[in-house]
Amino acid sequence: MACAVVLNNAAPSAESVAAISDSSQGEYVTFYHGTSAYMADEMVTNQSVNIDRLASYQSSKSFDSGLYMSSQESTANYYSDLLFNGGQGGGPAIVQIDVPAESFNDFVNSSGISVETPVPHPPVPGQTETFVPLNQLNGFNNINGIRFSVKGN
Amino acid sequence: MATEWLDMPVTAISEDDRYPDSDTRHIYEHLLFQCSLPREFPLPAIKARVLDGKVVVTSGHKFLRIAKDLKHPTIRVILDRGDAVSFSLPVGARPIAREDLQRETEVAVVRQHQAFFFEEPLSLEEQKEFEVEIGGFFDRLRTPLIDANQRRLLSVSFPFEGSCAVLEALVPVGDHSWPESYRKACQRFSSGVKKIVSFVGARFA
Numbered sequence: 001m002a003c004a005v006v007l008n009n010a011a012p013s014a015e016s017v018a019a020i021s022d023s024s025q026g027e028y029v030t031f032y033h034g035t036s037a038y039m040a041d042e043m044v045t046n047q048s049v050n051i052d053r054l055a056s057y058q059s060s061k062s063f064d065s066g067l068y069m070s071s072q073e074s075t076a077n078y079y080s081d082l083l084f085n086g087g088q089g090g091g092p093a094i095v096q097i098d099v100p101a102e103s104f105n106d107f108v109n110s111s112g113i114s115v116e117t118p119v120p121h122p123p124v125p126g127q128t129e130t131f132v133p134l135n136q137l138n139g140f141n142n143i144n145g146i147r148f149s150v151k152g153n
Numbered sequence: 154m155a156t157e158w159l160d161m162p163v164t165a166i167s168e169d170d171r172y173p174d175s176d177t178r179h180i181y182e183h184l185l186f187q188c189s190l191p192r193e194f195p196l197p198a199i200k201a202r203v204l205d206g207k208v209v210v211t212s213g214h215k216f217l218r219i220a221k222d223l224k225h226p227t228i229r230v231i232l233d234r235g236d237a238v239s240f241s242l243p244v245g246a247r248p249i250a251r252e253d254l255q256r257e258t259e260v261a262v263v264r265q266h267q268a269f270f271f272e273e274p275l276s277l278e279e280q281k282e283f284e285v286e287i288g289g290f291f292d293r294l295r296t297p298l299i300d301a302n303q304r305r306l307l308s309v310s311f312p313f314e315g316s317c318a319v320l321e322a323l324v325p326v327g328d329h330s331w332p333e334s335y336r337k338a339c340q341r342f343s344s345g346v347k348k349i350v351s352f353v354g355a356r357f358a
């Protein structure tokens with residue numbers, strides 16, 4: 001699976017998520033990940049992305065492996081609806097990932113991942129994505145203060 | 154305490170004013186129709202918690218109502234017992250093995266029905282365009298998960314006098330490289346031919 005992450009200073013759009021202020025942790029950026037209810041439940045319980053599962057699941061695929069996320073909730077909803085509306089794994093779900101902005105910037109700088117890459121031929125103007133490859137997900141999981149929660153229906 | 158995954162009789166689950174339906178994304182009648190189409194897997198799971206000795210839905214109200222309307226005997230429930238650790242599960246409730254759920258999420262290709270509802274009925278010409286541009290997308294799609302020579306689009310129909318389109322296709326849900334292109338094709342149809350109101354029961358944006 002490939003991965004797309006969008007920063008809080010991404011191209012302006014109606015759904016771009018501004019950094020959230022938290023007195024104990026500073027500012028956060030928020031991303032949404034469209035997946036199945038089971039995977040979402042697991043991600044929230046473990047407060048991390050299950051890298052082993054992702055690796056074993058995607059190892060036979062020819063496309064890049066990683067994790068898709070977007071600052072646009074509608075994009076994540078679309079992905080989860082399209083891929084899981086059949087009900088497999090409990091059906092569609094959205095995981096909200098809040099990441100301390102400063103720590104995320106450090107992670108991006110140290111990992112060398114590209115951020116704010118425009119979606120090729122985006123259906124909605126302003127859509128950007130960032131690919132965080134599988135071999136960077138351990139670092140992503142270990143970002144200090146990262147929080148995973150299930151977004152309501 | 155970790156959440157429990159259960160297959161539970163729909164009659165054992167109720168709604169409560171303290172947990173109203175906050176879902177404005179789905180259109181009930183469209184979602185009901187989508188859920189009435191043939192499917193390989195059960196309806197999406199709802200979330201529930203134990204409240205005053207009863208199982209109360211907290212998220213996924215529409216899927217619970219649909220399960221009742223379609224007379225499904227059970228529905229998948231992600232149950233949060235909260236403080237009610239001694240709560241006895243309703244008769245007929247049974248746990249779902251996590252291995253089964255895990256296996257389902259690893260299914261790479263799904264035979265899927267997708268219902269589109271439009272602002273106005275499609276003309277015959279527009280139906281033809283839908284078949285080519287949206288339905289034909291899956292036959293044109295290059296994916297490592299389905300043999301290139303295999304037909305992916307299985308059927309297209311236009312019920313409700315053309316106000317709706319239903320396509321049946323082999324969808325490579327394990328390949329995440331194409332959904333954006335598909336969305337673009339749908340967007341193009343919605344803005345250039347006929348506005349799409351909903352896709353698989355959810356408002357289309």
